[in-house]
Amino acid sequence: MAATPGLQGRRRRGLWDAWLAAAPAMTLALFLVPIAVGLLGTWLPAFGYLPALGGSGLTIDPWRRLFAVPGLGEAVRLSLATGIGSTVLSLTIAMGSLAAWHGTGVERAIRRTLAPVLAVPHAALAVGLAFLLAPSGWIARALSPWATGWHHPPDLAIVQDPGGLALTFGLVIKETAFLLFMALAAMQQIRVDDGMTIARSLGYRPLAAWIKTILPQLYPQMRLPVFAVLAFALSVVDMGMILGPATPPPLAPLILRWTADPDLSMRFVAAAGAGLQVLLVVAAIALWIAAERAVAAASRAWLVAGRRGGSGLPARAVSGAAQVILALAAAGSIAGLGVWSVAARWHWPESLPAGWRLSTWTGAMPALAAPAWTTLGAGLASTVLALVLVVGCLEHEQRHHVRPTRRALWLLYTPLLVPQIGFLFGLQVVLVALGLDGGWLALVWSHLLFVLPYIFLSLADPWRTLDERYQRTAACLGAAPVRAFLAVKLPMLLRPILVAGAVGLSVSVAQYLPTVFAGAGRLTTLTTEAVALASGADRRVIGVYAFAQALLPLLGFGIALALPAWLYRRRRGMRR
Amino acid sequence: MNAAAGGLRLESVAVWLGPRLLVPPLDLAIPPGTAATLMGPSGSGKSSLLAHICGTLPPPLRAEGTIRLNDRPLAGLAPEDRRVGILFQDDLLFPHLSVGRNLAFALPRAVKGRERRRRVEAALAESGLEGFYGRDPATLSGGQRSRAALMRTLLAEPLALLLDEPFSRLDGPLRARLRALVFDHARRRGLPTLLVTHDPDDADAAGGPVIMLPDTQNGV
Structure with a gap:
């Protein structure tokens, strides 16, 4: 009788059980410890304590120096305006589009165009957008001179404008896609069609039906993603450097400038600035929560006042136009990078280059190879690590029939809510002290912090919704847990696992600040190179780097979708 | 007793x-x-x-x-x-495996080599599913799927x-x-x-x- 498993089987199961038991605690430790250490390493120097630079006592001197910096108020104002402005706009466009176009072909079209916009790194998009919007850019070329009357590129600050409009625009392109993606995922937990049917049978027009029955169920699930967007937009560095004004820049790029200042005492000011950045995010989230309360209170009576709503046509016009503009801007940005990278002569105001050549690519190749491999290596390493950890957590959760609480979800979002500059600065102080800066361990670990939450978010739902009876069936057929996992669960979830991997890779490729701090200049990626070049190099060379940076995640998504489709081309039950 | x-x-x-x-x-x-x-x-x-x-x-x-x-x-x-073998209301054939490999999944480890394939083919024949080894489960009729699920359960020798x-x-x-x-x-x-x-x-x-x-x- 095969009632007892063999010794080997038992040992394998022991290892498996040990891994599942350890996964959640290990995962939390791996990404909470660096954040805690990093925050400490920021706040101590902010109050003058940094023995390596001779600061041994506690003082508020760094803060005094911070507030004496000329233009600090303007930097903070810029951060708040672009951060809060882009979040409000993104959320409005995302929710408005879903409300106005529910159940239509437009909704399906939006769904299909999300993945590429999500995959494109912020830096590449920012560079492409600058190429598109600048007075010497594509749009001005297309309109000149017949519409604009310009015979030379005008001296206008369209990109890097003092008001931060270009930065806001860039953020809105990326964040609208992210919020739509999270909303579409959350809507699978809500009985949207039932709610719409009931509301419409009660006489509500579609737009009003969606806003009054779906939105109140959807928004609570959108809060953490919205806070993450708010925190990100308030403290973004790479986009801020490329699209934001320079004198002064928004707060986060300004702090980064101080951390690289030849005057080492500016490190204390940078630490205080990083502290201020954290406070800014906390204040903005508090303000947002207050606004949520106000909106909820104001709409309580309105929800049941019985107004059935109008045709919804104005909402369709506005949200549809916004979607078209965002999609065109995203596509035009990436296409522009590609065109510049193979352009020969391209005189203003020609709409297309007069000639084409690949020599920019071949010329850049020797210098491009090392950062490209570093990008791929860090991306794959952090993604595989995160997948192993997340799968361990999800299996643990299923085995012990526990669901993460709301609070656990906040923990998961921690790396997305704490501004990067607010703890990476401190983390670098610790890495330098340990001699780990500029090494692979530091680089992969720092990417893992941001890769892991996204992989968890994209894998959790497919994992939890797989019919658990498949595994029960495997067990009743005599398959031990490890075999049931490897032979049934992994292959059935191959597509979501690979898609989560592609998400992870795209998050890693996009990381600018973690790479700057952990790589310490010795490890550079396509992202850090593209941002460094953006401020001055030849557009063709910038185009090569930024296009390569955008290509890598797109390739990842391509493989993640094509491989399972090919492997399971004869398995109709695996197509979804 | x-x-x-x-x-x-x-x-x-x-x-x-x-x-x-x-x-x-x-x-x-x-x-x-x-x-x-x-x-x-x-x-x-x-x-x-x-x-x-x-x-x-x-x-x-x-x-x-x-x-x-x-x-x-x-x-x-x-x-x-x-x-203990169990059959559910849904056949729960693994969608990523062919019909024959679904059945082979259930065979005990002790059955080796060519004997595995022979046993699966025999079970398919016994349930009127000759020649279905390489078929995609999703292409089977409801009755065929139920029979395949039954044979899968029985091959595990419950x-x-x-x-x-x-x-x-x-x-x-x-x-x-x-x-x-x-x-x-x-x-x-x-x-x-x-x-x-x-x-x-x-x-x-x-x-x-x-x-x-x-x-x-x-x-x-």
């Missing part, structure tokens, strides 16, 4: 959902080659009882009492070590068979044919069988004792 009889025996087995008694203590002996039927309203815990016998009862459900299979107590054994309304998705003559096939196999292999159903015709076909579970949902 006829201890030598073997088969599947439940001794005061009860199922609780948190503090609520779902299935009151049940004593049942199913000798080899016979089938007993459990009937009761939805939510009366029939499927939970089967899950408990399989060893896959999820919390907050819990159970007490003793279950013996051929005089061996099942308590503490992992599901894969119990040798010592008892649990049926969780496996016929309810089929109708008419198809249903009667599959029912006859299942009970025929179970009898020939001397498997004690426990059937859960809503349909009195299923219970008639099983031929054994029928236990009605009380409606605990509406209890105070």
Whole structure:
């Protein structure tokens, strides 16, 4: 009788059980410890304590120096305006589009165009957008001179404008896609069609039906993603450097400038600035929560006042136009990078280059190879690590029939809510002290912090919704847990696992600040190179780097979708 | 007590959902080659009882009492070590494997090499699915899928068979044919069988004792 498993089987199961038991605690430790250490390493120097630079006592001197910096108020104002402005706009466009176009072909079209916009790194998009919007850019070329009357590129600050409009625009392109993606995922937990049917049978027009029955169920699930967007937009560095004004820049790029200042005492000011950045995010989230309360209170009576709503046509016009503009801007940005990278002569105001050549690519190749491999290596390493950890957590959760609480979800979002500059600065102080800066361990670990939450978010739902009876069936057929996992669960979830991997890779490729701090200049990626070049190099060379940076995640998504489709081309039950 | 009889025996087995008694203590002996039927309203815990016998009862459900299979107590054994076969309402053929590889998945490790393929082909032939080894399960009809699921369960060489309304998705003559096939196999292999159903015709076909579970949902 095969009632007892063999010794080997038992040992394998022991290892498996040990891994599942350890996964959640290990995962939390791996990404909470660096954040805690990093925050400490920021706040101590902010109050003058940094023995390596001779600061041994506690003082508020760094803060005094911070507030004496000329233009600090303007930097903070810029951060708040672009951060809060882009979040409000993104959320409005995302929710408005879903409300106005529910159940239509437009909704399906939006769904299909999300993945590429999500995959494109912020830096590449920012560079492409600058190429598109600048007075010497594509749009001005297309309109000149017949519409604009310009015979030379005008001296206008369209990109890097003092008001931060270009930065806001860039953020809105990326964040609208992210919020739509999270909303579409959350809507699978809500009985949207039932709610719409009931509301419409009660006489509500579609737009009003969606806003009054779906939105109140959807928004609570959108809060953490919205806070993450708010925190990100308030403290973004790479986009801020490329699209934001320079004198002064928004707060986060300004702090980064101080951390690289030849005057080492500016490190204390940078630490205080990083502290201020954290406070800014906390204040903005508090303000947002207050606004949520106000909106909820104001709409309580309105929800049941019985107004059935109008045709919804104005909402369709506005949200549809916004979607078209965002999609065109995203596509035009990436296409522009590609065109510049193979352009020969391209005189203003020609709409297309007069000639084409690949020599920019071949010329850049020797210098491009090392950062490209570093990008791929860090991306794959952090993604595989995160997948192993997340799968361990999800299996643990299923085995012990526990669901993460709301609070656990906040923990998961921690790396997305704490501004990067607010703890990476401190983390670098610790890495330098340990001699780990500029090494692979530091680089992969720092990417893992941001890769892991996204992989968890994209894998959790497919994992939890797989019919658990498949595994029960495997067990009743005599398959031990490890075999049931490897032979049934992994292959059935191959597509979501690979898609989560592609998400992870795209998050890693996009990381600018973690790479700057952990790589310490010795490890550079396509992202850090593209941002460094953006401020001055030849557009063709910038185009090569930024296009390569955008290509890598797109390739990842391509493989993640094509491989399972090919492997399971004869398995109709695996197509979804 | 006829201890030598073997088969599947439940001794005061009860199922609780948190503090609520779902299935009151049940004593049942199913000798080899016979089938007993459990009937009761939805939510009366029939499927939970089967899950408990399989060893896959999820919390907050819990159970007490003793279950013996051929005089061996099942308590503490992992599901894969119990040798209890189960068929669900849905066939649950693994969608990523061909029909033949679904069946091969169930074969014990001790069956090696070419014998594995031969055994699977034989099982396919026995159930009227000759030549289906490489087929995608998604291309099969409902009746064919049910037969493949039955053969998969039997290839694992179970010592008892649990049926969780496996016929309810089929109708008419198809249903009667599959029912006859299942009970025929179970009898020939001397498997004690426990059937859960809503349909009195299923219970008639099983031929054994029928236990009605009380409606605990509406209890105070």
